[in-house]
Amino acid sequence: MSEHRLRVENIKVKFGGTVALDGVDFWVKPGEIVALIGENGAGKSTLMKALSGAILPNEGNMYLDGKAFAPKNPEEARHSGIAMIYQELSLPPALTVQDNIFLGMEISKGWLLDRGSMRAAAQNALKELGRELDLDLPVRNLSISDRQVVEIARARAVGCKVLILDEPTSSITQQDVQRLFTLMRSLKEQGHSIIYISHFLEEIEEIADRFVVLRDGKTVGSGKTGEVSREEIVALMVGRTLSDLYPRSTRDFKEPLLEVSSLAGENKLQSATLQVRRGEVLGIFGLVGSGRTDLIRTLFGLDRVKSGEITVGSYSGLATPAQRWSQGIGMVSEDRKAEGLATARTVAENLVLSYPQSCERLGVFSPTKMSATTADWISKLSIKCRTPEQKIGDLSGGNQQKIALARLLHHDVDLLLLDEPTRGIDVGSKKQIYERIDSLACSGKAVVIVSSYLPELLGTCDRIAVMNRGRLSQAKNIKDLTEHSIMMEAIS
Amino acid sequence: MNKQAIKDWLNRFMPLAALILVYLVFAIIAPPSFVSLKNLELIVRQTAIVGLASLGMTLVIISGGIDLSVGSIVALVTVCIAWLLTAGCSPLVAAGGGVLAGLICGFINGALITRLKLVPFIITLGTLLIYRGLAKGLAHEQKIDAPLSWINELLAALKSEQLWMLVPGGVWLLALLAVLVALLLKYTRFGLYTFSIGSNEQASRLCGVPIDKVKLLIYSVSGLFAGFAGLMQFSRLTVGDPTVAAGLELDVIAAVVIGGGSLAGGEGSVLGTILGALIMTVIRSGCTQMGLSNWVQEIVTGIIIVVAVVLDRIRHKQEKK
Numbered sequence: 001m002s003e004h005r006l007r008v009e010n011i012k013v014k015f016g017g018t019v020a021l022d023g024v025d026f027w028v029k030p031g032e033i034v035a036l037i038g039e040n041g042a043g044k045s046t047l048m049k050a051l052s053g054a055i056l057p058n059e060g061n062m063y064l065d066g067k068a069f070a071p072k073n074p075e076e077a078r079h080s081g082i083a084m085i086y087q088e089l090s091l092p093p094a095l096t097v098q099d100n101i102f103l104g105m106e107i108s109k110g111w112l113l114d115r116g117s118m119r120a121a122a123q124n125a126l127k128e129l130g131r132e133l134d135l136d137l138p139v140r141n142l143s144i145s146d147r148q149v150v151e152i153a154r155a156r157a158v159g160c161k162v163l164i165l166d167e168p169t170s171s172i173t174q175q176d177v178q179r180l181f182t183l184m185r186s187l188k189e190q191g192h193s194i195i196y197i198s199h200f201l202e203e204i205e206e207i208a209d210r211f212v213v214l215r216d217g218k219t220v221g222s223g224k225t226g227e228v229s230r231e232e233i234v235a236l237m238v239g240r241t242l243s244d245l246y247p248r249s250t251r252d253f254k255e256p257l258l259e260v261s262s263l264a265g266e267n268k269l270q271s272a273t274l275q276v277r278r279g280e281v282l283g284i285f286g287l288v289g290s291g292r293t294d295l296i297r298t299l300f301g302l303d304r305v306k307s308g309e310i311t312v313g314s315y316s317g318l319a320t321p322a323q324r325w326s327q328g329i330g331m332v333s334e335d336r337k338a339e340g341l342a343t344a345r346t347v348a349e350n351l352v353l354s355y356p357q358s359c360e361r362l363g364v365f366s367p368t369k370m371s372a373t374t375a376d377w378i379s380k381l382s383i384k385c386r387t388p389e390q391k392i393g394d395l396s397g398g399n400q401q402k403i404a405l406a407r408l409l410h411h412d413v414d415l416l417l418l419d420e421p422t423r424g425i426d427v428g429s430k431k432q433i434y435e436r437i438d439s440l441a442c443s444g445k446a447v448v449i450v451s452s453y454l455p456e457l458l459g460t461c462d463r464i465a466v467m468n469r470g471r472l473s474q475a476k477n478i479k480d481l482t483e484h485s486i487m488m489e490a491i492s
Numbered sequence: 493m494n495k496q497a498i499k500d501w502l503n504r505f506m507p508l509a510a511l512i513l514v515y516l517v518f519a520i521i522a523p524p525s526f527v528s529l530k531n532l533e534l535i536v537r538q539t540a541i542v543g544l545a546s547l548g549m550t551l552v553i554i555s556g557g558i559d560l561s562v563g564s565i566v567a568l569v570t571v572c573i574a575w576l577l578t579a580g581c582s583p584l585v586a587a588g589g590g591v592l593a594g595l596i597c598g599f600i601n602g603a604l605i606t607r608l609k610l611v612p613f614i615i616t617l618g619t620l621l622i623y624r625g626l627a628k629g630l631a632h633e634q635k636i637d638a639p640l641s642w643i644n645e646l647l648a649a650l651k652s653e654q655l656w657m658l659v660p661g662g663v664w665l666l667a668l669l670a671v672l673v674a675l676l677l678k679y680t681r682f683g684l685y686t687f688s689i690g691s692n693e694q695a696s697r698l699c700g701v702p703i704d705k706v707k708l709l710i711y712s713v714s715g716l717f718a719g720f721a722g723l724m725q726f727s728r729l730t731v732g733d734p735t736v737a738a739g740l741e742l743d744v745i746a747a748v749v750i751g752g753g754s755l756a757g758g759e760g761s762v763l764g765t766i767l768g769a770l771i772m773t774v775i776r777s778g779c780t781q782m783g784l785s786n787w788v789q790e791i792v793t794g795i796i797i798v799v800a801v802v803l804d805r806i807r808h809k810q811e812k813k
Contacts, residue, residue, distance in 0.1 A: 302698065322700030331698060339698055342691035344758040353688050354699035356681045365679050407699070 004063070005030045005193040006051075006082075006162050011060035013046055013217075015396075020046040021057070022217040028162065028193040033184060035204040035225070036197045038214035039237055039427075039453070044197055047214070048164060052084045053077035064161070083155030087167040087288075091147055091154075093140035097133050098122045101154045125153040129183055145176035152183065163187065164195045169203060170288045170452075174491060181207050199453070201230050213237055216427060238455065245431055246459025247438045253462075254278040257415050257446045258299075258329075263308030265298040267291075270470030272308070276415065281437060281447045282475060283457035285486055286467030292450045293334055295467065296419050300324050300331045312415070325354050330408030334419035334450070336397070340404045343393035347385055348374035350392050351403055355411045377406045381432065398429025405433060409440075416440065419450045434460055454483045466490050506803070507751050507767035514771055514796075518778030526781045533659060535770070535777050537647055540662045541566070541724045543769040545740065546747040547666075547673045548598070548717030550765045551710045553748045554677075556690035556757025557605070557612035559711065562718040563740035564623035565597045567733065569722025571627045573643070574636035574732025583641035590726065591719035597623055598715015602708035612711075620741070627734035636732035646727035662724045666766075669720065674762040686710060690757030746793070747772060750800040771796065 004027040013021040021043045028034045038044050049055045051062070053071030062069045064080055071077035091100045101122045107114045122135055131149045139147055148168055155163055165184075169177045184194055184207060196208055204211055205225050212222040213236040221236040238245070258276040263269065268291035276282045286292035297303040299310060301321045309316060312327045319327065333339040341350050348370045352359050359370040374388035381402045385395050392400055401421065408416050418437075422430045437447055437460055451457050457464055458478055465475035466489040473489055519527050545562045552559045569590040576586035597619070604615045646662040657664070677683035685706045688696045697703055725737060749755065750771055751764025772793055779789040 300698075320700070321698055322702060325700040333695070333698055339692070339694040342688045342695050342758065344691040345687055349684060349688065350695075353684070353696065353701065356684050360681075365681050365684060367678060 003029060005032075005065060006069075006195075007063040008047075008051075009061045009063075011047070011050055011057045011062065013050060013055060013057050020217055021050070023219070024060075024214065024217070025219050026212040026222065028195055030161075030191045030193055031188050032210070033188055033194040033196055033208045035208035035211040036195055036214065037199075037201075037204065037211055037233065037237060042214040042237070043217040044214055045166075045424075046217070048084060048166060048197070051077065051082055051162075051164065053082075078158055078160075081159060081161035082164065083158065083160035083162070084164045085148065085151045085155065085166065085168065087170060091139045091150060094138055096136050096138055097142070097150055098135040100139050100150050101125060101157055103154070105158060121157070122153070125157055128156070129153055130186065131183075143172075143176075145172045145180065148172070148180065149183070152187075160192070162193045162195065164197070166197045167199065168196075169198060169200065177203065201233060205230075234455075245427075246434050246456075248460070249438055249442050251281075251441050251462060252279050252444075254444060257313060258448075259309075259311040260299065261309045263295070263298060263310060264306040265291075265294050266304050266306055267294050268470045269294040269298055269303075272467075272472035274465060274472060274475060276446045276448055278414070278444045278446050279441055280463070281441050281449065281461045283461030283464040283478075284448065284450045284467055284472070285452070285454060285457055285464055285490060286450070287452060287490055290467045290490065291470035292452075292467040293419055294470070295472065296331065296417050296448070296450055300329065300417060302331075325411065325413070328414040329417065330354065330411050330413035330415070331417040332401075332404045332408065332419060332421055334423060336400055336404060336424075341392050341400060344391065346389045347378070347383075347392045347395070347403055348388035351377060351388075351407055351410060354407055358410065373410065377403075377410060381406055381409075381436070396426070398425035401425050401433070402429060405436065409436075413445075415446045415448070417448050417450075420452070421449060422451075422453070422456060430456075454486060457486075458483065504761075504763075506807075507764045507771070507800075510750075510796075510800070511767050511771050511774065514774050514778075518774065518781070522778050522781045526778060531777060531781070533649070535773050536659055536663050537649070538777070539766075539769050539773045540647055540666050541721050541728070541737075542740070542743050542747055542772065543666045543766055544669065544724060545718050545721035545744045546765045546769050547669055547762065548714030549741075549744045549748050550673065550751075550753060550760050550762055551677075551686055552612070552714045553745070553753045553755060554690045554757065554760040555686045555707065555710050556693065557707070557710070558616065558745070558755070559598075559601065559612065559714045559718075560616040560741050561597065561601060561619040561623055562714065562721070562744055563737040564620050564627065565594050565715060565718035566722040566725050566737040566740055567735065568597065568623045568627040568630070569594050569719050570726040570729060570736055571631045571636060571732040571734050573723065573726045574638040575630065577638040577641065577643075578636060583643050586641075587643055587723055590723055591716065594719020594722055595712060595716040598712045598718065599708070601715060602711030605711060606704040606707050624734070624738075631732055631734040633734065635734075638726075638731060640730065643723070643727050644730050647724050648727070662727060665720065669717070670762050670766055677762065682706060682709065687758060690759070692758075743772060746797050750797060752804060754804070768800075 007027040009025055011021055011024045024047055036044055050057045053074045053076050069080060071080060095103065098119060102118050107117045119135060126133055129149055129152060133146060139150060168180060188194060198204055208225050210222060210224050213220050213233065215237060254277055256275050256277050260272055260274050263272045272295050284292050294303060298305055301319045301324050305318055312329060315327050337343060351374050352370050356365060359366055359373060361369060371388045378385060378388065383399050383402050385399060392403060422433055441447055449457065449461060461478060463475040463477055464481055464486060466473045466486055468490050525531060549559055549562065572593045573586045573590035576589045601616055601619055605612050647660055650657060650660055677686065685701050688701060689703055689706060693703065726732065729736060747769035748760060748765045751761065751768030753760030753765065775792050775796065776789050779792065
């Protein structure tokens with residue numbers, strides 16, 4: 001047993017009625033890199049939370065160096081030697097590199113901080129990682145890749161045994177990926193265990209010794225990288241053939257509804273030209289930070305347009321989100337909590353928020369009518385909730401997302417802008433959303449889907465355009481595209 | 493009724509239960525005069541000023557904001573009314589002018605918050621000083637005596653021939669406006685938007701909610717209600733006093749918070765706020781009747797505020813489970 005640094009046996013986690021993890025087993029040895037693979041919503045993040053002490057599993061055991069390991073909080077997990085490096089890096093941006101490395105375990109002399117010793121130790125830590133960084137620079141001035149190095153140095157300073165990296169390469173350049181891999185290999189040689197979470201199978205083949213596949217909260221397979229083909233891994237991840245998950249009726253394209261030419265925004269968006277026709281589903285693929293979300297936000301009037309033209313049917317020119325809604329455009333945000341939904345309010349209020357006029361009687365807002373309308377959508381979309389008056393924050397991610405989509409359906413918009421519409425939701429809800437998108441296209445609506453998950457785009461869209469460093473490529477018919485060709489365009 | 497429905501119902505009536513509890517405690521430990529009808533009327537009358545201002549604050553807090561300037565607005569309004577009365581205006585014009593001054597102050601708050609895109613805390617901290625300064629300047633740093641008029645009866649004890657009114661006009665005004673604001677919150681688009689902005693401003697923006705317009709209206713209404721509170725304050729004082737109601741904003745905020753309003757926004761109710769305001773007056777009255785000094789009242793009120801918020805937090809945690 002003790003040859004395993006960390007061992008997880010039959011872990012189960014339930015949130016209320018939903019089962020997030022339903023029996024997960026895996027282990028990692030000292031000096032080994034294990035890749036954890038799975039679709040969004042497969043349970044990877046829940047598993048990470050259990051390992052890092054953020055949640056307590058309902059069932060199952062974990063062992064660290066052969067001893068039972070059940071961290072009650074993140075501190076305990078950290079001090080036992082589990083270090084998490086999240087996709088969204090969690091360094092206080094105003095603190096310097098040195099202060100970040102020692103945050104929470106400062107070296108002190110009596111009551112005073114021992115800055116001298118910390119400086120030496122920090123320099124040493126970075127040297128061991130083979131990187132040189134200015135210790136006095138606030139981390140907000142560092143690139144994401146350098147911030148990762150600070151996080152890793154920080155993890156080592158606590159004496160971490162198991163390092164967990166969550167999608168570390170999704171927002172860094174190819175060159176930085178290689179530098180990170182070099183770093184990971186040297187950590188591995190020093191006997192650290194690394195759990196590496198990623199979507200990119202090429203990277204996993206390159207860096208990991210073994211892989212473990214999660215699906216629907218269960219471990220569904222594992223093996224040595226190199227011994228199993230990519231197709232087999234994908235089959236394990238998806239667990240079903242693509243046509244089951246992505247329905248596709250024959251679609252009939254009509255007149256263009258949205259035309260965009262050389263659109264540039266204030267932030268990452270450099271140049272985008274596209275056209276969407278009624279009856280069509282257009283996909284936009286891009287890695288995190290490529291500007292894909294900026295494009296949608298700029299189109300919808302949430303971010304300012306710097307130059308370029310947007311034409312929606314007979315309207316052209318700038319518009320506020322309110323005006324976009326009245327032009328027949330609706331948007332689902334990629335970030336449900338921060339921008340998509342008012343989580344402290346009810347299901348009903350969230351559903352009608354863009355269109356409260358629909359629940360008015362003689363100019364007076366009618367809560368009864370709002371409830372009735374909502375109850376209707378709840379049953380149409382088979383949303384699981386007790387009443388329309390339930391707080392939307394209490395619902396599962398999938399059901400929340402269905403409400404976010406139902407807002408657009410209720411508003412009966414002609415063009416739906418969906419930013420990561422299936423992020424972090426269960427497979428069942430995903431399937432329903434894909435079906436809904438297909439039927440919307442068939443009824444003559446136009447849909448734009450932004451996603452970083454290729455199978456989803458290939459499964460639902462008619463054409464796909466790729467966003468890379470703020471520039472949108474020309475959309476191509478999916479018949480002329482493969483996962484590989486799209487990915488090449490996105491990272492070149 | 494299922495378990496959840498009972499829970500919801502209990503939650504809604506927690507401030508009411510707290511009010512009854514506080515009242516009963518004083519009924520037992522305070523002298524018998526505490527439970528007299530006369531004292532009950534006094535409690536209601538004393539609640540009017542804080543109550544009126546807290547109606548506007550309820551909207552502000554639900555929308556995730558704060559209005560620190562209401563105390564200063566009240567002082568400015570009393571000065572305006574006294575000044576208008578001494579200038580020979582009719583009481584109605586003077587009262588209207590005072591309330592209008594409150595509305596304008598609120599409008600300025602809203603305009604600054606939405607135009608300058610600064611947090612309400614900073615803007616209203618600034619206007620707290622500005623309006624107070626204006627009041628002092630206008631009154632040359634002294635009280636303005638004004639001729640007596642019907643305004644002074646708004647919050648005075650009822651004379652024997654007025655007993656049919658049950659409570660004085662000012663209290664009726666509070667009740668009427670409370671019902672109006674409650675209806676406004678539930679049965680208008682403005683109410684829905686107020687809650688949604690407080691719960692998630694970004695999501696509201698995405699949904700096309702006219703955020704700036706709604707905020708402007710919210711702070712204007714808050715100023716308007718501070719204007720009504722100022723009118724009641726004048727009724728009680730009979731003079732225009734530029735130093736009155738210093739720190740009133742804290743009582744007003746406390747009333748909203750005790751009544752279940754969340755400073756993080758998205759939550760709060762008119763009924764809760766009124767009960768919160770009553771709880772504070774009951775404590776004050778009970779302590780006075782028992783001959784306890786001001787400092788005891790302050791400590792007790794402080795404890796109640798903290799306990800109310802802690803209970804609210806516990807309730808939220810339970811809901812999440």
